[in-house]
Amino acid sequence: MACDCPECSKHSGPNKMVMMFKIGVFFLQYIYATFAMIRKGKFKELGALIGAFVFFFTIPRRMICARCDQYGNNCYSLYLGKVTSWIHPKVEGKQVNNLGIALELLALGSMSAIPAWALKWHFKALMPYMLLLDTTVFMQFIHACRHCGLYATDWRKDCPAAQIARVFFEK
DSSP states (O other), rough: OSSSHHHHHHHHHSSSHHHHHHHHHHHHHHHHHHHHHHHTHHHHHHHHHHHHHHHTHHHHHHHTGGGGGTTSSSTTTTTTTHHHHHHOOOOOOOOOOOHHHHHHHHHHHHHHHHHHHHHHTTTTHHHHHHHHHHHHHHHIIIIIIIHHHHHOSSSGGSHHHHHHHHHHOOO
């Protein structure tokens, strides 16, 4: 993401060290969730989680990232602009809309809730997952949502998380 914010000016986009930490925690969260669900015999829930991931990388990516001006670039949202360019062609002439954002929230909510639901009666297995989930959400909020809330001038400034971030991080 090339903007005039201090982080982009200093690092030519998102800080790579922060991004590596965020991506590492995200992968650790779902690797842990997968093994915990297998260990507890939660195979239906694991199937639902895989379905939520497939959904996340199809319709919402096509409705948001493939329409974004940062398509093909490293962005603050776990480099999804770059990842999407490997999966979907660029969509020209269409803007990101509220339906895309709503589907994104549905996908992310499902991806987060399914492991928690599957492990709800297994406290010792649930707590590490919840700690990783909270870390993922917190890092995304203070890094990506803060950035869009303070510096975005397009549809990203209207994202509900960016609006909330402005309340906490407004200059």
